[in-house]
Amino acid sequence: MFQNEAAIRQLQTYIRVLRKKYPDKTLELDQLKIRELEITKSLKEIPSINKNLQKDPGNVSKEEWKRDRLKHVQLLRQLGNLHKDIAKIESKPMGYVKAISIYETGIVQCGAKLPSDSELSKYKEERRSALKLFFKNCIGTDISNKYFDDEQTNKDKLEAIRSELKERISQIDKNKECNCYETGITNEEEKTKHEVERIKHIGEIFKWIFREMKTFIQSLVQQTLDLLNFYDKDFALIAFGSFSRKETTPFSDVEFAVVQNSEELEMKREYRETINKMVMILHLKFLAFGETVLPAMSVPSLNEVDLNDKTKDWYLDLRSYVNTKQGISFDGLMPNANKTPYYISPQNYRFRLTNTKAAFIENYCEMEESDLKRELYFFKGDFTTLYGDKSVEDDLKKAFKENKARRETILKLIKNxxxxxxxxxxxxxxxxxxxxxxxxxxxxxxxxxxxxxxxxxxxxxxxxxxxxxxxxxxxxxxxxxxxxxxxxxxxxxxxxxxxxxxxxxxxxSDLNNAIAYMLMQNPEKAKEHLIKANETCESSEPTRLIMHILCNMYIEDDNIIKSFLDNLKPKVIESKNPDTMNTYGVARQQKGDIGEAIEVLETSVEESPQDINSLTLLLSAYEEGGETTKKEYILNKHPALAEIHKLRNDLEKANHSLEIAEAEVHIVLLDL
Known part of the structure; x- marks a missing residue:
């Protein structure tokens, strides 16, 4: 018996040694996931970064941001460390990229001096540690000092391009031939001539930007290839979006595919692995500018894409109060917005943005119309070569154009x-x-x-x-x-x-001028033009009428809006457009003219008897006007509407009770 106990103890000791030497990865990952939930829960409690806690998402005061900043960056660093640990266990280089993106955001959010001086230095240490682990796992080497020297060189070069751009814009303002916005120029022909000259100069600036940014990005790619000792000349980075339209700026996202000049339908495994490493290292170089907002990295615990639950996309990477704004970066990694080489279509797994030329051409010939529509940005062919073999671009465009049946489909989609x-x-x-x-x-x-x-x-x-x-x-x-x-x-x-x-x-027109002055927060000038617009309102077009009503409501001047609404009523009814009548009805209701509101909303329901919006607005007007019989008639006629009405009332009561409870708690706290 004693021998058995001794054997059991020896076995238990041996198991502990084995567990230490060969830890259970599944158990470790589960523990890290639990820790991630804890960190995320704490982050979600910070109002300035949780869109779900904000009445006006994104509109956070500087005081709120400063109050929450230290707690925010400390928790964010813990989240970055956690993702670094997950990447270490899973041996997935992309995990390190996500961890580094979290560190980069934290460094930006540290901004100026924090209450804790050591926080920024901790971030930089963790970032360097993650980069070392990435290089060890990705290419099997240590990170060199040249990598960090290149980071600084790249930042300096980008800043130089941006500074020169400012100077070029300032030169246009000094050029009298481009002064098409001077109010002193009354001759329309002369104004048009100056406008054409200005557009020409702006066009030249965009051409210059395209050349500068193409050269700049090519240098980043070359740095990356040097790190990998990869010098094959048989691939191209194919750019879409503003870059392909030559409308890019030194602050724009870069959207691109990697296409191998191959007649094979699949890249060889070793080749694809090298290309994937190239893309990740290039991504790190873009992240180093600090201008990639964290939601673009699609970290599930922060910004999960869920069409059925919008609250899962909750994290706000607010840049209003830091020096480094959102700017140059890869396109987002979210499935619904992804134009990066990582992209694999969730509906059509054969379509990916890292592939061979032959695979893209075959996909083009065989894809369903719905697939073509989803990836239209590629197949309509307005892309350009960002780096590499220009013949890839030429061959793809030629193949897309020659397939007449497919081209007709593409042209139809483009027309839509x-x-x-x-x-x-x-x-x-x-x-x-x-x-x-x-x-x-x-x-x-x-x-x-x-x-x-x-x-x-x-x-x-x-x-x-x-x-x-x-x-x-x-x-x-x-x-x-x-x-x-x-x-x-x-x-x-x-x-x-x-x-x-x-x-x-x-x-x-006076209406368009009124809109512009409202946007420029000049209410007096807006009123001046709106009064004139109200006097000459002739249009019966729904969009213009709605805009006209909304402008008057925005001004909030009863002397202006009362006569306007009285005169507008015949045109609104004549339009027979439910949206116009509903907008007008709500405006009259808000001004206390409940009888007028009911009359127009009843006409709207007559025109669209099943329109839920019209019915709901009329129901609200009946309730406010004390028209109980008419209200009950609508509710009996539309049982579903009655259920909605009940739920809304219940919600209003619950909110009212919550407000009372919060007020009572506030009073108790004040007493304490």
Whole structure:
């Protein structure tokens, strides 16, 4: 018995030694995943970085950001360490890339001096450690000092390009022949002549940027190939997006594929592994600029893409209060927005953006229309060679063009995207390009922080210097872009090209001027133009009428809006457009004219008796107007609407109770 106990103890000791020498990777990974959940939970409790805790996502005050910054960067560093440990266990180099991206974000968020002086140095140590492990696992060598020297050289070169760009823009402002925005030029022919000259000079700047950025990125690729001792000349980096349209800036994302000049339908395993290493090292070089926002790395615990649960995409990499803005980077790694060499189509596994020339051509010939639509950016053929064998680009374009059946499908898909592409390639876009270029340059990064934002914050914030941005430039843009939008929106059923041909793209109307001045936060000038626009309102087009109503509501001047709404009523009813009538009805309701609101909303429901939006708005108006009988009639006629109405009321009651409870807690805390 004693011998058995001794044997068991000896066996247990041996097992402990084995576990230490050969740890259970599954158990370790499970423990790390549990730790990741703990860190993520703590990060989610920080209001300034959790979009789900913000009433106006992205609109965080500097005080909130400063208050949360130390806790944020400390937790973020722990998350980076955790991903580094996961990569070590899994032996996956891409894991180190994600860890390094977290460190790069933390370094940017450290920004100026933190309450804890050591935090930034800790980040730099962890980043260097992760880079060492990456190189050891990826190419089996130590990281050289030259790698860090190259990082600094690359940053200096990029900054030099950006500085020269500022100087080139400033030279255009000094050129009298380009002064098409001066209010003193009254002759339209002279104004057009100056505008053409300005567009020509802006075009030259974009050509210069394209040459400079192509050379710059080629140098990054060459540094990468030197690290790998890989000098094959049989592949090309094929660029899409703004780079292919020669509209890139020194702050733009780089979207590209890697295509081998091969007649084989698959890359050899060793070749693909080397190309994948090249892409990851190149990615690290882009990450080193610090301008890749963390959501672009698609770390699941921070920004999981889930169409059924938008709250999983919660992390906000706020750059408003740090020097390094969002800028040059790889395209995002999210499945729905990915134009990087990592991309493999989730619907069509044969399509990937790292492949052979033959594979791309075969895919083109065999893909379904839905697949072609999803990867249209590649198959419509407006790409360009960023680095490598130019014949790859030529052969692909030739093959795509020669297959007539496929080409017809592609042309049909392109036509369906015409409204988008028209804006991309129109003369109006050239004016927008200037705004975009100036904003990127002045803000030192991508400044359109919110989707749907009509003007970058930089153009409309307080204290903007008129020498940097011309009010007349903004007005000129809105006098051209808005008519184009009207043309597209109002005639969706007709051929867009035909309609555009009939539309004047220069419309200095009072309504368009009012919109522009509102965006520039100049309410007095906006009112001045809106009063004139109200006096001459003739259009019955739904888009224009809705815009007109919304502008009046935005101004919030009862003296202006009351007479306007009274005069507009016949046109709204005549339009027979539910959206227009609903907008008008809500405006009257908000102004307390409940009888007028009910009358127009009832007409809207008559025109669209099954439209849930019209019914819901009318129900709300009945409730506010005390029309109990009419309200009950609608609820009885539409049981589903009754259920929605009940749920909404329950939610309002719950929110009211929560507000009362929060107020009581606040009072108790004050007493303490």
């Amino acid at each position: 995207q015409l409204s988008e592409d028209l804006v991309k390639h129109s003369c109006i876009k050239k004016m927008y390009d200037e705004l975009r270029l100036r904003c990127y340059t002045e803000g030192n990064g991508q400044v359109d922080e919110k989707k749907g934002q009509l003007l970058p914050k930089l153009l409309v914030k307080d204290g903007i210097e008129q020498s940097t941005f011309s009010t007349d430039l903004i007005l000129r843009y809105y006098q051209t872009a808005i008519p184009l939008v009207y043309a597209i929106e109002e005639e969706k059923s007709r051929d867009t090209v035909e309609k555009i041909g009939q539309t004047s793209l220069y419309d200095p």
